[in-house]
Each structure stands twice: as C-alpha cells, then as structure tokens.
Amino acid sequence: MSVARIKDPMVERKPSVDENSKGLNEKIRKYYRHEESLMPLRISRNTVILVKPEKCNEEYAEKYRKEKLGI
Structure with missing residues (x-):
C-alpha cells in the first residue's frame, strides 16, 4: 500500500518553466x-x-552613422 505524499504548502518550490x-x-x-x-x-x-x-530613409541612416557611430 502506497502512502500519498502531501506537499507542505510552506515549502518553496521551483518556479514553473512552462x-x-x-x-x-x-x-x-x-x-x-x-x-x-x-x-x-x-x-x-x-x-x-x-x-x-x-x-x-538614407538621410536618417547617415545622421545615425554620424551621431551614434562616429562614421
């Protein structure tokens, strides 16, 4: 005869990955x-x-290159 295991509600459990x-x-x-x-x-x-x-557009790409990348 198997005994049902009751989990303690106060014990922390691993978070579900699903x-x-x-x-x-x-x-x-x-x-x-x-x-x-x-x-x-x-x-x-x-x-x-x-x-x-x-x-x-290409104008914005050029502006981005100059300001952010220093190209």
Whole structure:
C-alpha cells in the first residue's frame, strides 16, 4: 500500500518553466505590437536598427552613422 505524499504548502518550490509570471504575457504581446510598426534600416554591413516608417530613409541612416557611430 502506497502512502500519498502531501506537499507542505510552506515549502518553496521551483518556479514553473512552462508558465510566465503574472502580467508577462501581456507585456510580451504589447512589445510585439509595438515592434510590428517598426521598419528595419541598414546602418552598416553588420548593423540594422528598427525605426518608425517616416525615419526609414538614407538621410536618417547617415545622421545615425554620424551621431551614434562616429562614421
């Protein structure tokens, strides 16, 4: 006859890797909605940034290179 093991409710348990913490799912959805509105802009061979559609042009890329990268 097996004895059912009752877990002590006061003992800390490992967090579940299958579930996100409270509110995290909504934050993830909000981030993805925000990211959908952005466009990729190539700055250099290795650098691509996400910008709003109105900034997705060569003039902005050149300004970004000068200010941020010092190129």
